[in-house]
Amino acid sequence: MMLLVLSEHAVPAAGGGHGELDVMGAVFVFMLATFIGLMVIQRVSRLLHTPLMSLTNAISAIAVVGAIIVSAGKDYPGYITALGLVAIFCSTTNIVSGFLITDRMLKMFKKQGGGAK
């Protein structure tokens, strides 16, 4: 059904959530996600604010989704593909370094007498 809608547009569709645009739906999702985010983040221990930031670095690299969609489009002009590929590179850098360094930092947090030798 969604795929049908796509082919009706002149846009050479390259999938990934490219359904019919539902502005209010999108805004609702944004509002709810922001509230969830605020509530969840408020409870993050202050000890962990640096790892939190590197974790959210990795999460914001979700831009990779858009980058893939742009890069993979068929019959797109070459420079569009190039822009998308650079964006994939940037996002992947953040995904890899963000998750790795977060884990590296978190491993260091130890409780009194807990395992630390």
Add this chain to the structure above:
Amino acid sequence: MSAETLVQLLYLVSTALFILSLKWMSDPETARKGVFSGVGAMTLAVAGTLTGVLATGGTHYWWILGAFALGAAVGYPLAQVPLTAVPQRTALSHAFGGLAAGLVGTAKFFLYYGQKNEAALTPFIVVALVAEILLGFLTFTGSILAAGKLQEVKWIPQRPVTYPGQNASNLALFALALALGVALVLHPLAPWAPWAFGGIILLSLAFGVLLIIPIGGADMPTVISILNAYAGLSAVAMGFVLNNKLLITAGALDGSSGLILSVIMCKAMNRSFFNVLFGAFGQTTTAGAEGEAKAYKSDTTESAAMVMEQANLVVIVPGYGMAVAQAQHKVREVYDLLKKKGVTVKFAIHPVAGRMPGHMNVLLAEAEIPYDDLVEMDEINGDMPQADVVLVIGANDVVNPAARSDKNSPIYGMPIIDADKARAVYAIKRSKAPGFAGIDNELYFLDKTFMLFGDAKAVMGELARKLAGESGH
């Protein structure tokens, strides 16, 4: 099940995992689970996107794979930097995030423009596109500059750069960008539209620079948090453009994280959020006008060690100086030796100590100091009068009593760690010059304060030797 349904299902699970990932960060015990959950979420997101692309006949898969491989090759070493370099790494990472969002937005606009796709360029989409590239490119240059300042790159001025009419000219440029944006929304397919779009890109790149040059090192925690929020919001805008709920959700989570951290940092420096948003936070520092030369009392590490041995409670206040000197491992030695002698040792952590939120905690955790002994400012301040010794290591403004008493001080009203209420204070300081903000610190001139001049690492090392020597024989 159609491919599109499968994609949406994968996205749905991915979103849930992202939320859980952040939820598990509430406690150091579960935090690592949060990372795994985040990795799972990202994997599903990529898998879902590739599924969708495959189903609708995408191409360039080898190129995409290549971009992934190159990104991973650069990302891996970036994760291995020493922990003192984490603020720079974080800023650099914001830059990459901003650039990715900006590039995708640019690609989308020129794609639609090239197709003369009136149906796609609705006012809502164009507004989202403009927001995406504005936030994306601003975050890009701003974060590069912030990373350069943190890394102390030579050609980037460390000191805040201010000039007359700074806010006015910034506002004028912003109004220009806004006008171009409005014109684009009204006529997205006009022949001049690509120029207007390009103009907005250039202005955004300029904003990033203009917003960061007036910032000094002490304001970096706030700035990094704000850039974090911008990077998230640009992902949200991309989600609106692509009508992708996963992008909207993940971006909003990132944005709210940056927002909360910025608010915490602002409160910890007694600055209003608006004050910071408009970039007025790099106030020129008023140099201590009073010419009266006060005298420091310096002391030897030997007597400092003796006093600390006798104490019941020693509170250590770390600051950026500890990070610069890489003194955390020596701090750990002193901590161990004092503990062995039955002294209670706690660390007092000010929210803006260091160059990013939580900076001190990570460094001390790296030195394997158990996190139960890292105490937040609000919790430890009640205990300060009971502290026999406060040892200040490379911290300055966060222990300056002028914040409580001196209405003319630039830091007046900022919550501080009440080091002056302890029975005795030892402060390690690199030189006799005033601290970063250029403000004299009254704490150093109190009767009960003794200075230990020198590099934090060297002084702590000496202190450790003195403590060890006396117990050993």
